[in-house]
Every structure is written in C-alpha cells, then in structure tokens.
Amino acid sequence: MSxxxxxxxxxxxxxxxxxxxxxxxxxxxxxxxxGRSISKGMIEAFSAVVPVFLLIGLGVCLDIFRALPENAxxxxxxxxxxxxxxxxxxxIMATAPLASFAHPRFWLGVIAAQFLIYGACYAADRILARHxxxxxxxxxxxxxxxxxxxxxxxxxxxxxPGNAEALFVAGLFTITPNLLFVVGQVQLAAHDxxxxxxxxxxxxxxxxxxxxxxxxxxxxxxxxGVLVSALGLGLWDPLNRAAELVGHTAxxxxxxxLGLTLRERxxxxxxxxxxxxxxxxxxxxxxxxxxxxLVCWAILAALGVEGLWLAVSVIxxxxxxxxxxxxxxxxxxxxxxxxxxxxxxxxxxxLFSLSFFIWxxxxxxxx
Numbered sequence: 001m002s003x004x005x006x007x008x009x010x011x012x013x014x015x016x017x018x019x020x021x022x023x024x025x026x027x028x029x030x031x032x033x034x035g036r037s038i039s040k041g042m043i044e045a046f047s048a049v050v051p052v053f054l055l056i057g058l059g060v061c062l063d064i065f066r067a068l069p070e071n072a073x074x075x076x077x078x079x080x081x082x083x084x085x086x087x088x089x090x091x092i093m094a095t096a097p098l099a100s101f102a103h104p105r106f107w108l109g110v111i112a113a114q115f116l117i118y119g120a121c122y123a124a125d126r127i128l129a130r131h132x133x134x135x136x137x138x139x140x141x142x143x144x145x146x147x148x149x150x151x152x153x154x155x156x157x158x159x160x161p162g163n164a165e166a167l168f169v170a171g172l173f174t175i176t177p178n179l180l181f182v183v184g185q186v187q188l189a190a191h192d193x194x195x196x197x198x199x200x201x202x203x204x205x206x207x208x209x210x211x212x213x214x215x216x217x218x219x220x221x222x223x224x225g226v227l228v229s230a231l232g233l234g235l236w237d238p239l240n241r242a243a244e245l246v247g248h249t250a251x252x253x254x255x256x257x258l259g260l261t262l263r264e265r266x267x268x269x270x271x272x273x274x275x276x277x278x279x280x281x282x283x284x285x286x287x288x289x290x291x292x293x294l295v296c297w298a299i300l301a302a303l304g305v306e307g308l309w310l311a312v313s314v315i316x317x318x319x320x321x322x323x324x325x326x327x328x329x330x331x332x333x334x335x336x337x338x339x340x341x342x343x344x345x346x347x348x349x350x351l352f353s354l355s356f357f358i359w360x361x362x363x364x365x366x367x
Contacts, residue, residue, distance in 0.1 A: 045359035059259015086221025088247025093225025154251035311361035320347030
C-alpha cells in the first residue's frame, strides 16, 4: 500500500517491517533532537494538547452566549457517535493492512492495564469505603475508563498531525474500554432492582452485549472497516476521501460538545458534592491520570511493545475519565454526582497528564 499523510500507511508500518514496529533505532532517529532543552520539550508537548482544550472552551463560550439552539449538544453528540466517529474509524481500519491488527502483545497489555486498575479501584472502594457493589463499580470505572474517543483521539491528532499509523493505534485503543463498559453494565444491572433486566448474570451479560453491539454505530464502523481490509477490497478513492473528510469532523465536534455541556454538569456537581469527596477524588485522579498510564507503560514495555504503539497507548491512557460513566451512574442510581465530579476534574487535569506523557514519549524517542 502506498505511503502518504492522509489515510495511507507508510512503508515502515509494522506489518511490513517486523512483529510490532519499525526498528527502535529508526524510531528514535525520526524523533526530536536528543539535545533539546527539557523546557522546550515541555512547551511543545503542552502546545500539542492546548488546542484540544481551546475547542472545549469554544463550546463553553457558545453555551454562555446561547449561540446555538438549546438541544445542539444532543444533536452534535448523535452526529459524532452515529456518523463522524464511525466513519473515521471505518476509514482508518479499511485502509490498514490486515496483518496490522494481529498484535496480541498490544491487546494484552492495554486490556490488562485497564482491568488491573479496575479491579484495584473496585476492591479499594468495597474494602476501605465499604460501598455497595454498584457504587464501587462506578468508582472503578471512573478510575480506569479512558476518555479515548472524545479526548484521546483529538490529542493524538493534534500531537502527531497526519500520522496515519498513530491514528490507527488510537483507533484500536478505543475498542478496549468497551470491554470495561460491558463488564460495568453487567455489574450495575445485576445490582439495580429498579430496572427490568433478565435474571442471572449470564442473561444480563447477553442482554447487555446484544444492545451494546446491535445499536453501537462505532462498533459497526470499526467492524466494517476490518471486513473491508480482510477481504482486500480497498476503498474507492472518492469514497475514501469523503469518509476521511466527514471522519475528521469528529474530533472538533466532540470537543465543542463537551464544552456545551460543561457548565450544566459543573453546576450539578457543585450542588451535590460534599467535602468528604476531596480525599476520594484525589486518590481517583492520581489513579486515573498517573498510575494507569504508568501501569500501561510498564506492562507494554515488559511485553516488548515499543515505539509509536507504546507511546500512543500510554498517551491515550493518560486521558481523563469517560463521560459515559456519569451517565451509567445516573441510570443505575449509583452516585452520579460523584461520578460527574470525577469525570470533570480528571478531564480538566488531563491537560497536564497528557502534556507530560507526550513530552516523555518524545524525550525517549518513541514519537
């Protein structure tokens, strides 16, 4: 497949040059000069993340001045989740060589890191805080469920513009939190007496899987792209370009949508959050923004994953808590106020965690 900056993979893509990535020496040679100052590196990393938060700020301004209709955020969210993001991931997957999906060490490392943090947070909340299973599940999701789609992908796009391989790895990473989503939904549904669900964990699991997959446009977009790649069909160039154009509206729309709802979510948190939440929030933020990316880094490195695949995974893991967690908490009456606080604070602080890990990956020559 020919190289290029838009939707094509370079000749050095891992499926063509080895089991995982380009030669580590070549990867380091393509990075920044080793002698640059630490301060300059930090500024460059920070500058790569700032545009993401400026777009969130734009959404806040649009909300303050009522520049869009009242339900604009709902329309934009539906557009992103049902059209733009599925097309983006479809186009990325369809133009990727099939062999590039077969990286068991990447999958194992990324998934293991997330479930390790999930288990630790769940156990700590049950044992130390003595919360029930539903509340502990929400706490665990808040501590490990990455905001991969709404913040992670835009950050990768900003930090590594035009890098098709980086966007491909980011796209693969967005699959993995869905496993946590299914596990969390099953646990919450099984302990929520107010909801009409099938009896038994197996029945609940099948119910959740059916609705999570059948009505998940993002899943079908990725699955369709993988199928096109597997069949070797390729994409008709005008269709490829059209999908790319629509897909690349996903990132800015995601971020503006976050800004449009930020004031409302913050108001809810300030009305209900108590002082007792400070210690728990501190622990959760450290776990999500510091411990999880470090654990992801350690596991992937131990498995022999390096270069861009390692860097993108660690950066994605350093994003804040996904905004779907407060939604799940609200639906199942499992502490939605604290879940909202976790999501808002972690996404705000992720400006610094993302900047730091981008800087670290550049300093070490992984990107």
